[in-house]
Amino acid sequence: DGGITQSPKYLFRKEGQNVTLSCEQNLNHDAMYWYRQDPGQGLRLIYYSQIVNDFQKGDIAEGYSVSREKKESFPLTVTSAQKNPTAFYLCASSASGEKLFFGSGTQLSVL
Amino acid sequence: DQQVKQNSPSLSVQEGRISILNCDYTNSMFDYFLWYKKYPAEGPTFLISISSIKDKNEDGRFTVFLNKSAKHLSLHIVPSQPGDSAVYFCAAHNPNYGGATNKLIFGTGTLLAVQP
Numbered sequence: 001d002g003g004i005t006q007s008p009k010y011l012f013r014k015e016g017q018n019v020t021l022s023c024e025q026n027l028n029h030d031a032m033y034w035y036r037q038d039p040g041q042g043l044r045l046i047y048y049s050q051i052v053n054d055f056q057k058g059d060i061a062e063g064y065s066v067s068r069e070k071k072e073s074f075p076l077t078v079t080s081a082q083k084n085p086t087a088f089y090l091c092a093s094s095a096s097g098e099k100l101f102f103g104s105g106t107q108l109s110v111l
Numbered sequence: 112d113q114q115v116k117q118n119s120p121s122l123s124v125q126e127g128r129i130s131i132l133n134c135d136y137t138n139s140m141f142d143y144f145l146w147y148k149k150y151p152a153e154g155p156t157f158l159i160s161i162s163s164i165k166d167k168n169e170d171g172r173f174t175v176f177l178n179k180s181a182k183h184l185s186l187h188i189v190p191s192q193p194g195d196s197a198v199y200f201c202a203a204h205n206p207n208y209g210g211a212t213n214k215l216i217f218g219t220g221t222l223l224a225v226q227p
Contacts, residue, residue: 004154006154009152035217040120040219041219042113042115042200042216042217042218042219042220043155043200043215043217044217045214088152090154090155092154098143098145098160098204098215099145099157099160100157100215101157102147102154102155102156103154104152104153104154105152105153105154107152
């Protein structure tokens with residue numbers, strides 16, 4: 001079955017630690033995205049990538065980094081510079097159209 | 112500056128009745144609107160969409176209405192079922208966002224509870 005796989009489901013970060021969230025898709029989509037969801041807020045775009053080896057900052061990129069070395073993979077690193085990392089993180093992909101397909105998300109919490 | 116607004120954080124409806132979820136937007140350049148459904152601790156799933164050149168789109172129990180002059184869209188669910196209980200996000204597509212082929216702006220969501 002085609003889809004988007006995010007791992008882990010739950011992740012805990014210590015102070016000063018970098019953590020990486022995994023996102024893999026087998027939909028053969030060119031574009032991939034990372035969103036953050038906070039309680040009572042909509043989904044906010046962190047980073048997006050339209051093709052391999054290229055990515056752009058979204059609306060709230062500070063404290064995050066990404067890479068796109070393979071079409072299937074778009075990992076997100078939450079760095080120690082992100083002072084409020086606790087949130088639900090969603091990875092998505094799309095073909096050339098407007099519709100996004102989402103993974104099941106990763107809940108990141110701070111210890 | 113919130114360009115897509117869902118002013119009702121929650122809505123409770125009896126099973127079998129109609130659910131109406133509302134969404135307002137501010138940017139007249141948005142060309143495409145979508146509704147997503149989200150269960151707790153899961154990713155959103157696409158529900159229904161509408162192009163800005165239309166005023167209605169129907170898919171089974173779900174109908175989306177678009178009023179461009181009022182910059183308002185609504186999702187109607189008839190009849191409502193307990194399994195419809197979820198958070199519903201409205202999203203608008205901005206064709207003028209940087210170089211991205213796809214820039215969706217999401218509302219804050221409405222939690223729908225369908226009571227048996």
